[in-house]
Amino acid sequence: MKEILILIFSWLISIALLLKFIPKEMKRTAHITFLFVSTVTWIYEYLQLLLGLVEFPFREFNVATKMSFSLYYLVYPTFGVFFITLYPMEKGRLRIFIHFFVFAIGLTIYSVIIEKYSSLITFKKWDWPARVLSNLIILYIVKRFVFWFKKGLV
């Protein structure tokens, strides 16, 4: 029950944030970010599962998969969209560095909270510093892709 509530809240909050805070002129950038992040993190999720780093005891599609659906279809991509939308353009290295860390740590805190209070996710031999690092790598890949893509957007 808790799990369902968390998922419903995650859906509502993500959709509300996306609809409310994405500036109109950044709509397509936000879209491509969302799409790209969900694909990358799906692979990330699959690898974590194959390597036995993580389990998802409570799942939306219990029979079809051992993977979580919403966390990587919606929540992570939403983080990704705001990571790109709020990216400090033309700012110093330190500011960019902080930006990366804020989002990587934010994602990790979300995962720590849902691990603690629900059975949506259980981490095995996969400690939080390693997760922060893997989130940093994913955010970097996302940033590279989206900035390349943006060159063809007006």
Add this chain to the structure above:
Amino acid sequence: MNFERWMLLGFLVLSITAIFKLVPKEKARDACVLFLFLQMISWPAGLFVVEMGWIEYPTQLLSISNQYNRTSFAFEFCIFPIVAVFFSLYYPKKAKFKGAIIYYLAFTGFFTFCEVILEKYTTLVEYHGWKWYWTLSSVIVSLFLNHKYYLWFKKRLVKVEG
């Protein structure tokens, strides 16, 4: 590795090669939009039909795949999105209603035909109460949505080098 797995690998290599060889550089971003958006449709749709027990993929690329995820990675995340890329990039813009219908049916009909053959003669895909016309109609709907989305997205895409 058994013969069917080689076949699957062959389809994957073929479709990936096709996308790199046949999509021109200046259409790279168009292809990304088409490829990525289709996954957003095929991912939940694939999970849903497997969850309902309508379709099964007994032989997957890795023998352990089905222990983790019973939907078809090859189909939903690779082959179908690549088909969708070609569908929209070669879409006949000038076609009238009748031409569009023929184009849709030719693409989706061929796709469905291939799946039916695979269902019949291999264990790559098995239908349990699923019918070919459900594949046909769901592929038509997916391609239609994908194409409409692409047309919207394209309004802000410009040609650039690299």
